[in-house]
Amino acid sequence: MPSLTRVEATARGAMITVLSYQVDLDLTGGERFRSQVTVRFRAAASAETFVEVKPARLLAVRLNDRDLDPGALTENRLPLTGLDEENTLFVEAEMAYSNTGEGVHRFVDPADGATYLYAMSFLDDVQRIFAAFDQPDLKAPVTLSVTAPPEWTVAANGQLADQPSPGRWEFAPTAPLATYLVSFVAGPWHVRSDSHDGIPLAVYCRRSLAEHLDADLAEIMTVTKQCLDRFHEMFDERYPFGKYDQAFVPEFNAGAMENPGLVTIRDDYLFRSAVTDSQRELRATVIAHEMAHMWFGDLVTMRWWDDLWLNESFAEYLGTRVAAEATRFDRAWVTFALRRKAWGYAADQRPSTHPVAPHEVRDAAEGLLNFDGISYAKGASVLRQLVAWLGDEAFLTGLNAHFAAHRFGNATLADLLDSLAAASGRDLRDWSARWLRQAQVNTLRVAASVAADGRYAEVAVVQTAPASHPVLRPHRIGVGRYLADGTVLRDEVDLDPETDRGRTVLSGLSGQPAARLLLPNEGDLTFAKVRLDPASAEAVPLVLPDLADPLARAVLWGAVLDAATDGQWPVADLVRLLAVALPAEPEVIIVEDVLKLSRPLVDRYLEPADRDAALAVVARTCAQLLATAPAGSSAQLAAARGLIAAGSDGDLLTGWLAGRDVPDGLLVDAELRWALLRRLVVLGAAGAAEIDTAAAADPSAAGAERAAGCRAALPEVAAKEAAWEIVTRNTDLSNRLVEATAGAFWQPEQAELTAVYVDRYFAEMPAAALRRTPWVADEVASLAYPRYAVAQSTRELAAALLARDDVSPGLRRVVTDADDDLRRALLARTVAAAVVAT
Known part of the structure; x- marks a missing residue:
């Protein structure tokens, strides 16, 4: 279907003004739902335009006093001609439910068979719900009415105005909304309500997740209220959309969506197993992020x-x-x-x-x-x-x-x-x-000259830009000086490309004692790559464990990881630093992120034998963390997850899965069991029978996703072929099950088994992408990329695909970026081989 262009949107926006949408949905049917919408809008007399709609079957169209031919619909565009100054458009259609997280997503909970619906109108999918002028600058109030099974609960952007009969839900008109923000949820939801500062609050989830919502309800509501208070302190405009509902919905593509009055959030954020504090922090940040959208995106x-x-x-x-x-x-x-x-x-x-x-x-x-x-x-x-x-x-x-x-x-x-x-x-x-108008990132380096007496002769910050985007930027940064006696000093400096031409001398440092570590961008106030001077780089293993400020440690870790990504810090040295610094790291957030960010470098930048040795170091480091972590703590859980992901001791992992020799305080709950089983599957120490048993014991949606990942990770020819069929051809499974399969298909340990699929990815993915909606197609293509096939031949296959003219824009971007990642990995391996050779 054609995508609305900016030129078309500008022309239509100048031509019409939308006054209101009156939407009536009937959700009591089977595989489809009935949609009726009355749109009132102004237009230049005799103007011509179009309205968007993506029906399963278009039933009736009436413009003012004229019936229009439903057969005039071309793809998703219905022409409107001979407009009056004041117009009323009525469109009735049958609409299809989706299993892709777009339009009206229909989900049947495997835990209890209950059906749930939610609407996702972003980016241009309100057309899957009702006919609309679908562009962000044609905002209008929306009045929604819904007919649903009488045992269901329905919520929408607007407040409930009336419920004249069981199953009939009529909502008050909203404030003017962009079409991509219209939403509703319908089903036998578990609901918890509250209020704060005059604002009604509610939280929704599936009945099968009720106990998990109730367990965390106090935290969710507390965070919501605290964020509302802080936004009201910052902004003169109070929260402008009446009620504030948050619905935790299944199989959501994004983290959350800022629909005013009814924020939808992926229900993975209702934790059914033990989680670390960083996961709770992420949920709190998501809540705050979506609330910020009430002003940035929704109000304006x-x-x-x-x-x-x-x-x-x-x-x-x-x-x-x-x-x-x-x-x-x-x-x-x-x-x-x-x-x-x-x-x-x-x-x-x-x-x-x-x-x-x-x-x-x-x-x-x-x-x-x-x-x-x-x-x-x-x-x-x-x-x-x-x-x-x-x-x-x-x-x-x-x-x-x-x-x-x-x-x-x-x-x-x-x-x-x-x-x-x-x-x-x-x-x-x-x-x-x-x-804002220039792409790419600057690099900030410290250049320090030290006199014979151990004092600085000069310290400067040097700013550079890549040749492809040669723009220098103004930066206000901190430069941390960490002295040998433990003293920490910070200098704030403005980098002005107009006056310093990329080299800024720090005044007042000449004659000062040289520091063990100079850290540019301390405080993390700017967006720039950081490179350390040689003396500071050499001191990192000694200094990093002793830095008191967690933000400084994060900035320093970020600099090291970025240098490793660029092939300027050997991954073997990164692994050794990890072994030195992580056991002393008190912030679980840093432990988890360093493990997560370093793992792709270990898997892709190292040759297989070196990778195995590096993973053994990572596993030993995690075991050391596990041995010292308090029982039941976030640190203990993070260390256990790290050990499982890097471990190769099948007996240990099998024992934990069976409940043997589990560290005190570590709960082998549903999610940890799946993590253990998946690692055992990859190692060849568990098979299809164990997956089937685990799936039967966990008949939840999350369990189905974890089982799909485990089946795709099986080191068996038949299992790989079945998984590949799902990735490239199956459109019956939901978005999340396909993504779970794609994400687990490639395993570094299974390079020989999956080698044949490297060619098949590039041969089959263009057609596969066209079978799915763009959002899902792009995610699947990214997850299914042969990221561990680090070879020039893979890059040649990518180049051949990119030379084709039948590749979707999303797939083209996925392959272009993934190929660039492989380029970096190949370069790092080449550099490492050259070092060994010399």
């Missing part, structure tokens, strides 16, 4: 998808900030420095990089591709840098002016910059041109 909406950063960058920044400031999860910036920024740095250095605020996004499909680490993590980092430069008071004053000027409307980058410039008295045009 981007005009077009080129200003996506006005939604996601702000929600990412404010979600992290508010979680750190208002909840018990005050280490949220530590997580951001290590986990989220690693995502942003990786995205910004790939061939598909793009500016935070692109000059143009041609169509909605291209907009979908930009939901990445640049729009989220880099954009949030840029905002944190902006706050450091402008000051928080001017920043918040500008935001409040922005809300007041564009309340319930749309805005652009230029609109926001005008508000911030007026509040701060600073001209932001050059700043935005460098930070």
Whole structure:
């Protein structure tokens, strides 16, 4: 189906004004639901346009006093001609449920057979629910009515106005909404209600997850209330959408979606097993992130998808900030420095990089591709840098002016910059041109010269940019000096490319005692790669375990991991550093993230024999952590997971799975059992029979996903063929089951078994991608990429695929970026081999 272009959206936006949507849905049928919508809109007299709808069957269309031919529908576009100044459009259709997390997703809970529905209208899928002028700048109030089975509960964006009969739910008109924010949930939901500061609150989940919601309800509600309070302190505009519901829904594609009045969140965030505090922090940050969208995206909406950063960058920044400031999860910036920024740095250095605020996004499909680490993590980092430069008071004053000027409307980058410039008295045009309109990342290096007496002759920060994107940026950063006697000093410096031309001397350091470690970007205020001077790099193993500030440790770990990714820090040295520093690391967040971020480097940058040796070191390190962690603690769970993932001791893992020799305090619950079983499957120490037994013991949706992953990981010819069939051809299974299969298919230990599928990926994935919706197709293609086939022949196959003209934009981006990752891995192996040879 054609994707709406910016040119088309601009023309239609100038031609019509949508006044209201009156939507009536009947959910009492079988495989389809009935949709009726009445759209009232103004238009230039005799204008011509189109409305979007994606029906299973279009039943009736009436424009003003004329019946239109349903056969005029071409793909998803229904022409509208001869418009009056005031128009009423009525469209009735049968709509299909989806199993892809888009439109109205229908889920049958394997735990109890209950059926649940939720609506996901993003990015252009409101058309799967009712006919609409589907673009973000045509906002209008939505009045929804739903007929459902009488035993169901229905919730929507608006507040319930009336329930005239069992099964009939009529909701009050909403404030003006962008079409991609319309949502509802329907089914036999378990509901818990509360209120705070005059705002009704509710939380929804499936009945089979009721005990898990109830166990965490106090924490979820506390975080919600704390975040509301903090946003009300920051913003003059109170929460503007009446009630605040949060529905934990099954098989959700994203982490969550900011539908005003009814936020939908993937129900993986209702924990059925023991979790670490970093997982609880992530849930709190997600809650704060979606709440930030109530102002950034919902109250004031981007005009077009080129200003996506006005939604996601702000929600990412404010979600992290508010979680750190208002909840018990005050280490949220530590997580951001290590986990989220690693995502942003990786995205910004790939061939598909793009500016935070692109000059143009041609169509909605291209907009979908930009939901990445640049729009989220880099954009949030840029905002944190902006706050450091402008000051928080001017920043918040500008935001409040922005809300007041564009309340319930749309805005652009230029609109926001005008508000911030007026509040701060600073001209932001050059700043935005460098930070928002230019792609790629700068590198900051410390250049230090030390005199014979051990004192600095000069210390400078040198800023460079890649040749492909030669832009230097203004940075306000901290430089940490860690002296031999334990003293920690911090110097704040402004890097101004206009005056220092990329080399900024730190005044006042000449004659000062040389530090053991110089850490640029201490405090993590900017978005830049960090490279240490040679003396500091040599001192890292000695200094890192003793750094008191967890944010400084996160920044330093990030620098080391990034250097390893670039092939400038040998992965073998990274593993040795991990063995030295992690046993002394008190922050579970850092332990988990270092293990997670280093694992792809171990799996891909090392030759197989070296990989096995490195994983043995990782396993021993995790065992050491496990031995010293308090019983029942997050640290104990993180160490156990790390040991399971890296371990090769089948007897130990089998014993734990059977409940033998389990460390005191470690609960081998559902999720840990699946982790143990999957590792045993990969090692060839468990098979299909054990998977079937585990699946029978865990008849939940999560259990079905874990079982799918285990079956795909089986080191058997038949199992791989069955999994490949699911990945490339099966459209009956839900999005999450297909993704679980794709994600577990490739295993470094099974390179010989899966070698034949390397060619098959490039031969079959273009057709496979066309069988699925773009969101799911891109995720499956990414998960199914032969990422462990580190060979030049894999790159040649990628090049051949990219030369074809029948490759979808999403698959093209997936292959381009994955091929670049393989390029790095091959380079690292070549460098390592050269070092060994010399």
